Amino acid sequence: MRVDSTLVKALARAFRWKRMLESGEFTTIAELAEREGIAPSYMTRVLRLTLLAPDVVEAILDGAQVPELALSRLLELFPLDWQQQSEHLG
Numbered sequence: 001m002r003v004d005s006t007l008v009k010a011l012a013r014a015f016r017w018k019r020m021l022e023s024g025e026f027t028t029i030a031e032l033a034e035r036e037g038i039a040p041s042y043m044t045r046v047l048r049l050t051l052l053a054p055d056v057v058e059a060i061l062d063g064a065q066v067p068e069l070a071l072s073r074l075l076e077l078f079p080l081d082w083q084q085q086s087e088h089l090g
Contacts, residue, residue: 003063006071011060014049045075053082056089066090 017032026032029047033040052060052074059065069089079085 004060004065004070007060007065007069007074010046010071010074011049011052011057014046017043017047018050048078049074051080052078053085055082056085 017036020026020032021029026035029043030040033043036043056065060069066089073089079088
């Protein structure tokens, strides 16, 4: 098992951004994206990582995800149903 620091960092950013939006610190993704210096479309794709099933997040944090699970794959559309996610993402 090897922890993929790119995936872990992306998860951390996603959950941090979600907290910033939920707290009212920023009212829109566009506003937050401008502050972070990134494209709103990229931020939206990263924020989707907060919709990953808890077991998928845990596997990533433990370095137990399947080797094919790269950030580029996670930034593509994935099922929102947690059972389907586990099947889709391995």
